[in-house]
Amino acid sequence: MFELLKLRKKHGYQAVPNLRRAQLPEIFRGFPLLDEHQCANGCRACIDICPTSAIETDPLRLDMGRCTFCGDCARVCPSGAIHFSACNRLGATTREKLVIPSGMTSEEFQKSAITVRREILRLFGRSLKLRQVSAAGCNGCEMELNACGNVNFDMGRFGIDFVASPRHADGVVITGPVSRNMAPALRDTFLSIGEPRLVIAVGACAISGGVFAGSEQLNRTFFDTVPVDLYIPGCPTHPLTFINAVMDFIGRK
Amino acid sequence: MNWIELNNLQTAPLAKVPLLSIETFRKDLLQAVTAGKRVVDFFADREADQALLYAVLADDHLSRLYMAAAVFDRENSYPSMTAEAPMLHLFEREVFEQYGIEPQGHPWLKPVRRGIAGISDMEVPYPFMRMKGEQLHEVGVGPVHAGVIEPGHFRFSCHGEQVYHLEIELGFQHRGVENLFIRNAEKPNYLLHLAESIAGDTVIGHGGAFVRACEALEGLMVSRQTRLIRTIALELERIGVHLGDLSALSGDVAYLTGNNVFGAMRTQIINTSMAICGSRFGRGLLTIGGVNYDISAALKSKIEATLDDIEEKVELAAEVLFSSSSASARFEKTGVISTSIARELGLVGPAARASGLAIDVRQDFPFGAYNQFPVHAITLNSGDVFARAYIRYIEIIQSIRIIREQLQNLDSGELKQISSAKLPPETLVVSLAEGWRGEISHIAITDIRGKIKRYRIKDPSYHNWIALALAVRNEGISDFPLCNKSFNLSYCGFDL
Numbered sequence: 001m002f003e004l005l006k007l008r009k010k011h012g013y014q015a016v017p018n019l020r021r022a023q024l025p026e027i028f029r030g031f032p033l034l035d036e037h038q039c040a041n042g043c044r045a046c047i048d049i050c051p052t053s054a055i056e057t058d059p060l061r062l063d064m065g066r067c068t069f070c071g072d073c074a075r076v077c078p079s080g081a082i083h084f085s086a087c088n089r090l091g092a093t094t095r096e097k098l099v100i101p102s103g104m105t106s107e108e109f110q111k112s113a114i115t116v117r118r119e120i121l122r123l124f125g126r127s128l129k130l131r132q133v134s135a136a137g138c139n140g141c142e143m144e145l146n147a148c149g150n151v152n153f154d155m156g157r158f159g160i161d162f163v164a165s166p167r168h169a170d171g172v173v174i175t176g177p178v179s180r181n182m183a184p185a186l187r188d189t190f191l192s193i194g195e196p197r198l199v200i201a202v203g204a205c206a207i208s209g210g211v212f213a214g215s216e217q218l219n220r221t222f223f224d225t226v227p228v229d230l231y232i233p234g235c236p237t238h239p240l241t242f243i244n245a246v247m248d249f250i251g252r253k
Numbered sequence: 254m255n256w257i258e259l260n261n262l263q264t265a266p267l268a269k270v271p272l273l274s275i276e277t278f279r280k281d282l283l284q285a286v287t288a289g290k291r292v293v294d295f296f297a298d299r300e301a302d303q304a305l306l307y308a309v310l311a312d313d314h315l316s317r318l319y320m321a322a323a324v325f326d327r328e329n330s331y332p333s334m335t336a337e338a339p340m341l342h343l344f345e346r347e348v349f350e351q352y353g354i355e356p357q358g359h360p361w362l363k364p365v366r367r368g369i370a371g372i373s374d375m376e377v378p379y380p381f382m383r384m385k386g387e388q389l390h391e392v393g394v395g396p397v398h399a400g401v402i403e404p405g406h407f408r409f410s411c412h413g414e415q416v417y418h419l420e421i422e423l424g425f426q427h428r429g430v431e432n433l434f435i436r437n438a439e440k441p442n443y444l445l446h447l448a449e450s451i452a453g454d455t456v457i458g459h460g461g462a463f464v465r466a467c468e469a470l471e472g473l474m475v476s477r478q479t480r481l482i483r484t485i486a487l488e489l490e491r492i493g494v495h496l497g498d499l500s501a502l503s504g505d506v507a508y509l510t511g512n513n514v515f516g517a518m519r520t521q522i523i524n525t526s527m528a529i530c531g532s533r534f535g536r537g538l539l540t541i542g543g544v545n546y547d548i549s550a551a552l553k554s555k556i557e558a559t560l561d562d563i564e565e566k567v568e569l570a571a572e573v574l575f576s577s578s579s580a581s582a583r584f585e586k587t588g589v590i591s592t593s594i595a596r597e598l599g600l601v602g603p604a605a606r607a608s609g610l611a612i613d614v615r616q617d618f619p620f621g622a623y624n625q626f627p628v629h630a631i632t633l634n635s636g637d638v639f640a641r642a643y644i645r646y647i648e649i650i651q652s653i654r655i656i657r658e659q660l661q662n663l664d665s666g667e668l669k670q671i672s673s674a675k676l677p678p679e680t681l682v683v684s685l686a687e688g689w690r691g692e693i694s695h696i697a698i699t700d701i702r703g704k705i706k707r708y709r710i711k712d713p714s715y716h717n718w719i720a721l722a723l724a725v726r727n728e729g730i731s732d733f734p735l736c737n738k739s740f741n742l743s744y745c746g747f748d749l
Contacts (some may be wrong), residue, residue, distance in 0.1 A: 014520070129676040134426075141452070179428055180427075182426070213448050214433075217428050
């Protein structure tokens, strides 16, 4: 009993007090800042090194939906035209908004990235239950989504939870590039959720196929017919990125 | 036995691998397994109109690897070896599924990644084993599970609460990783990030095995500083997951204090990885020829302080957890894998050590900094959930001590050697690493132009999934989550 109390005391208070304002250390690779004016003529160093073809030039832009945030582009850039800031707010409600042009600041991105729809606010503003489907996810995003509910992040305090049954869920959270072998199970799970139902794509793999894009073992036809309501980039997506994107999406302060 | 002898990370010309007749290959292999050698890997490759069947065996006591190949010209079958060497059961099934080489008389020639997942409408699904009896029933779980975890299907044959048999059906996660390696062989940087994603919980384990394989082929010597930082990252990965597992095991027996305190400690550890390289899972740290991030003196003292704090807390938390009679009642004598079963099945990692097998790649086939700092495999004998939980606790303490030692040895050495990305032609290398789950093996074979033509990946889960199926036999079905968590195996590492 004494040991238990001692342990409880040592454990202390672990919750991140304000998730909305929490900052990650400088070394974290979050929102990318691009400055085309720094680019040397004809330089393709970032394009050549990018593992997921997330960068294009003329004009310079970076697709956060493909980006694995490995940081290799910033490392090879001879002139410092690419820098990953520690800002963890990366979610957006359309695919196009994930493509970051040169000169965009993270504040500008956040202003327009997530559109709050009135019916979402009304239906899910106070409680959002989600069914997660790992469709060939590598367990990176899955572990981070689990971490969203741990003692540090505890997103349950905002009424946002992962639930076991799709019948109890308001939407599906997809991780992984969607393998051929998981395509039917993903569709079945989605169809088992009562309408209206949300689709949230988490991580580079779910959004674009990530490093697995182009594999013949994927089947991403799910996304041809089902629109995604919220895209949350990352590799894996940090719990703060996920929670903040969802909170913004359901119009929470 | 005239097989080629290798060390971990020692390259060899492909021509030196003896090509044997299947009869000799089979006889040698079975003799070696009977004499106590372990099958590290067993895979096939196609060469013009021939198929080659490779085997890599390990003598853990002598720290030697042995390799040979059998040639298949016209015939495409051979007498199965599984009955005599059960550790081959899955390898033989995989080779059959991928290359059509049939192990005749295999007792259980079940599909590997296309049983119920991955079948087309034209194919018949794999029929699960059926037990007959009036009071028997089946429970099917997955591929989508209750929690936020990877997909797989479990089929239990039960009598009331008691599990008679569990069949595990995987393949849902198959992303074609080995094919992607070959198709992108000329893009080493892409391959590194692909290797980091083989199993996202083993970024440093698999990423490290890949970069060392490339460096060995290229003949690139990395700096001492690089080796130390890689080792620190690998041990942090081990501590982080082990803490997470202790948290999950506590949660499974409704011991919420353990669930929370171990979970919070895990956060501290993975945030330490973040402080080193910007990713909680170590992504972006490794590069072919070195590491991208140094550990400064300030960061070093921060890591030391975190380790001191974790060590004190983990010892206290473990004492509370393992002295709790309600937790012990669930852990002890649950899901027992005996030493002889573990040996026969060729188990690896903490699961093998918890069943009394003193194998650890860091000890038997040291790589990187482990060549300078010997690690001793820690074993327990009971082979139950308790042993698999308790060994995690001991390994956490062991890893903390390793990191402390390595931190002392850091200086300001060079971080990166420039890679020429040129690999020698027709050469192979076996790269073994001890990930937190156990032995990771990457085997690279180059073609006549020095391009990787076969990249074979084996996650430790490949050996250990069958042990989970055997562990739950005769247990209550409610003990399955506990047994499952005590192994914590990778779906995507298996499915590739």
